[in-house]
Amino acid sequence: MPTVTGLGGFHEVGRQAIFIDSGTESLLIDYGISIQNMAVPLPIPKMPGAVVLSHAHLDHSGHLPSLYLKGYPGAVYATDTTFALSDLLLRDSHKVQMLNGLRPHYDLIDVDTFGKAGRRVAFGDPFGLKGATVTLSDSGHVPGGGSVLAEIGGKRILYSGDIKFGRTELLDGAFTDFEGIDLLITEATYSYKNHPDRSMMRERLRSHVQEVIGNGGIVLIPSFAVGRAQEMICMLYDLGIPMYIDGMGAKATRIILDHKHSIRRPEKLEQAFAAAIKIKKHAERRQVTKKPCIIVTSAGMLQGGPAKLYMREIYNKPECSVVLNGFQMAGTPGKILLDTGRYVDDDIDVQAKLKVEFMDFSFHCGRDNLLKFIRKVNPGMVVPVHSEHVQEFSAELKGMGFASAPIRNGETIAV
Structure with missing residues (x-):
């Protein structure tokens, strides 16, 4: 039975990091920083077997190069667009930290390794790991950004990533046709409000x-x-x-x-x-x-x-x-x-x-669309993340008949 541990971004916006462990395979999804204060995720329980990056924004990618400084021997899996944009943002983040008198958590050579060792994957093309299969799907948030479906330990775990439904100037909106999901880890940034037309x-x-x-x-x-x-x-x-x-x-x-x-x-x-x-x-x-x-x-x-x-x-x-x-x-x-x-x-x-x-041009989904997505996926359990309102939203979901666990950073649940 796989477990999910929150390392960052649980009950907060920033430093998103999710650790999934089935015993035979472990997977780290995202490893970001807090944009406001450069805070980093909690330490990983063990070196992951693989790492998946949902999209390039620093609150999801900003701490990834530090894994190579710590000796991570494997690859990060993401789309080619995400790798190219992450390289830009990670190098700029390193420069900004230096200019502000901070000691960066990684060296630029680690950014090089992140890119060279990376595995470019396309939306809708499953890729196999030692004990898991992972598929990225367009999340409609930013170019190259995706939701992550991990089939691991006999369970189907879906991480929405930052997600946007409906057409924008750049994108057509998120893919939503998921079935048989045991656990949905979903962003809930705007679970409390809708966006204007x-x-x-x-x-x-x-x-x-x-x-x-x-x-x-x-x-x-x-x-x-x-x-x-x-x-x-x-x-x-x-x-x-x-x-x-x-x-x-x-x-x-x-x-x-x-x-x-x-x-x-x-x-x-x-x-x-x-x-x-x-x-x-x-x-x-x-x-x-x-x-x-x-x-x-x-x-x-x-x-x-x-x-x-x-x-x-x-x-x-x-x-x-x-x-x-x-x-x-x-x-x-x-x-x-x-x-x-x-x-x-x-x-x-x-x-x-x-x-x-x-003027609200958010690339995150609003409340009604988020609830519509959850109802469509109809998962066995919902874990809201990427929000300061997860406690209230989780209680609402329970009132609607969904099992929901508003776990905090450092807590682990079994799927």
Whole structure:
């Protein structure tokens, strides 16, 4: 009988890590860091027989290279797009930790090993391990990102990964046709709320941008480099307004365009990226803020990247606007700005004069779609993860007739 141990991301968002052990085979799924404070998962119970990465975001991938520093002899299994994007994010994370005076948990040579030893797998193609069979399926979250089905110890364990249903600018939405699932480990990031209609949000964004630009302002759109930056430029490039892309978003876009099979309309992203003006030098940033324009840049929670520099230029200009457009973690400058109107970062703590907008373009599923997915899969048990609301959601699921276990980091359940 296999067991599942939570090593990170249970009752929290960040440092996702799941350890599955059947006695004859062990599997580690994801091994991330906390974006807010660089916290890492709990130690692995033993060296896994194999490692599977659901997608590239650092809260799922950020600690993986440390396995090679610890002597892990095997491969990480993921899609080719995930490997390419992870390489970008892991190298940047190492640089950021060094710049902040932190000691990285891995060396760059470990990132090299992660890529060279990696096994590229395609969605829907099962791959066999010593005592398990694993299949990745499109999770609709970011290019290359997948749900993980592990058939191990006579059980079928499905990890949703970060999952999004329905079409976005980049993706067609998650695969959901799973059968005979004994245990569903599902993200529950937004188990407590639904998201607004995406097409309505798109029109609201475009209207807001045109209004601000018409009044002589600048629209700053801090965006996650992988997934969100690409969606933002796809939504705005045809407005005929000067649009700049800065930070890792440009590099990530080039990688995604090198893996066109991972998105639904590569020609649209190609057009949008060609229309966007790429910022290549630090000196160019001050020039950009001297005239009305759109700036799409990292980081999505204003906690780093060029977004910090642009915010310092425009936070006291009422004609300008910042559009926050995704999850804002507690304690980040984006969350503080959204909740209080104050811009707090390093030596700055002021009441911002610029317009602050939140537009929900989440790449996570909302409550109703999450419940619909759970009902469709109809698993023997549900373990919610990737949320601070798992206790309440698990209780709700029990009230609906599902077996559910809101386990915490360090706890183990038998399947």
